[in-house]
Amino acid sequence: MGRLARRTFALAALATLGAARGAVARPGFPGPGSARAVTEMRGMWLATVQNRDWPSRSGLSAEQQRAELTDHLDRAAGARLNTVIFQVRPTADALWPSPYEPWSEYLTGTQGRSPGWDPLGTAVTEAHARGLQLHAWFNPFRIAQHADLSRLAAGHPARRHPDWVVPYGGRLYYNPGLPEVRAFVQDAMLDAVAKYPVDGVHFDDYFYPYPVAGQSFDDTAAYAAHGGGFADRAAWRRDNIDRLVRETAARIRRIRPGTQFGISPFGVWRNAAADPRGSVTQAGVQTYDDLHADTRTWVREHWIDYVVPQVYWHLGFALADYAELVRWWARTVRGTGTRLYVGEALYKAGAAGQPEAWQDPAELSRHLTSAAAHPEVSGHVFFAAGDVARDPLGAMSRVIADHYGQPANPPRRLTSPVAGGGGPRSPGRGT
Numbered sequence: 001m002g003r004l005a006r007r008t009f010a011l012a013a014l015a016t017l018g019a020a021r022g023a024v025a026r027p028g029f030p031g032p033g034s035a036r037a038v039t040e041m042r043g044m045w046l047a048t049v050q051n052r053d054w055p056s057r058s059g060l061s062a063e064q065q066r067a068e069l070t071d072h073l074d075r076a077a078g079a080r081l082n083t084v085i086f087q088v089r090p091t092a093d094a095l096w097p098s099p100y101e102p103w104s105e106y107l108t109g110t111q112g113r114s115p116g117w118d119p120l121g122t123a124v125t126e127a128h129a130r131g132l133q134l135h136a137w138f139n140p141f142r143i144a145q146h147a148d149l150s151r152l153a154a155g156h157p158a159r160r161h162p163d164w165v166v167p168y169g170g171r172l173y174y175n176p177g178l179p180e181v182r183a184f185v186q187d188a189m190l191d192a193v194a195k196y197p198v199d200g201v202h203f204d205d206y207f208y209p210y211p212v213a214g215q216s217f218d219d220t221a222a223y224a225a226h227g228g229g230f231a232d233r234a235a236w237r238r239d240n241i242d243r244l245v246r247e248t249a250a251r252i253r254r255i256r257p258g259t260q261f262g263i264s265p266f267g268v269w270r271n272a273a274a275d276p277r278g279s280v281t282q283a284g285v286q287t288y289d290d291l292h293a294d295t296r297t298w299v300r301e302h303w304i305d306y307v308v309p310q311v312y313w314h315l316g317f318a319l320a321d322y323a324e325l326v327r328w329w330a331r332t333v334r335g336t337g338t339r340l341y342v343g344e345a346l347y348k349a350g351a352a353g354q355p356e357a358w359q360d361p362a363e364l365s366r367h368l369t370s371a372a373a374h375p376e377v378s379g380h381v382f383f384a385a386g387d388v389a390r391d392p393l394g395a396m397s398r399v400i401a402d403h404y405g406q407p408a409n410p411p412r413r414l415t416s417p418v419a420g421g422g423g424p425r426s427p428g429r430g431t
Helices: 001-019 062-078 119-129 179-195 221-224 235-255 286-289 295-300 324-333 362-370 386-392 395-402
Strands: 042-044 083-089 133-138 141-145 165-168 172-173 202-203 260-265 339-344 377-382
Touching: 001 141, 001 221, 042 133, 062 083, 062 119, 062 141, 062 260, 083 119, 083 179, 083 202, 119 133, 133 179, 165 395, 172 179, 179 202, 179 235, 202 235, 221 235, 221 260, 235 260, 235 295, 295 324, 324 339, 339 395, 362 395, 377 386
Parallel strands: 042 083, 042 377, 083 133, 133 202, 202 260, 339 377
Antiparallel strands: 141 172, 165 172
């Protein structure tokens, strides 16, 4: 299907939805007889690591890759979403011509080989043409999904600076404890912000890596060099990630004022058993303790414009109840100026091996109904684009029918962040 045909199809789909519910055909704009459009986040993640959502496989032609990308954007517009969070630096690589890092292997199958076009530049232009915001999604410290430096492209920064690298859990990571690493990854990521009018900069839940049983993340030398003055290594690690967040926020403001900065952490900051300020949960991972990411502080200090906790459990789940976590996050953002969007596990709907609740096409719609009881919730983001496309259980269609009958304008940045010095265990989505 050609670009014009896909665009026509998307608008026709919107018109059909509008006719069925008296709503409008264009996302983000009120139509005849409709109420003024609300402002809320209606987003989806578009993951590229390991070709999760796009491109469908490496090695496609530039024309095929472009067509698949615009299909995802058309589908987002047709579903009355208003924001796409596009993964443009999945593994210390780039989906734009970067002077810092090689082209991603997920495009051509060979890291460093040009795909012959500019995916990020195209995504920004085409998203804006459809009334969508485009947030550039970066993974700061992951280098590779394997542990072999020699497999990286010749000239890769990790090969030039092996002292920056920590092997862990069969993968390679940059060491967040090195100031030169934090400076470099910011340079590499913010090159995209300088070059393209992206609407947001987005980090996911990976800071220090998720724990691997029987292994330790070897940053002993960095701790000896830079950890003086901290009570313990954990406090030093949290400070390293705090510095990354604060410094990135400040640099975004300088490079492209008005660009939003958001983070989508694992849904549990700390269990109440570990900290009375925590949620009434029994999660096997806590971001504060295990990923050394003090997400509550980032929100409370308004270092970020928005937070999208990955609340990837069903209503009533005993160890991490969706309703309890949304309540906790609503209390946490209250009065801070940091917007709260809820990350939704669309990928679980109808999936084999998921609990009975996820076999009900109405479960996800009930999430939005439940969250609406909290005025602090300003929208939802769905993982992920491939699941929006497949929608095997009809859960996304149910959300659209129940909650997205009217268009919604995407939130924009209003204020600048403050410049400052057997249960749920893993995120499950593998991005």
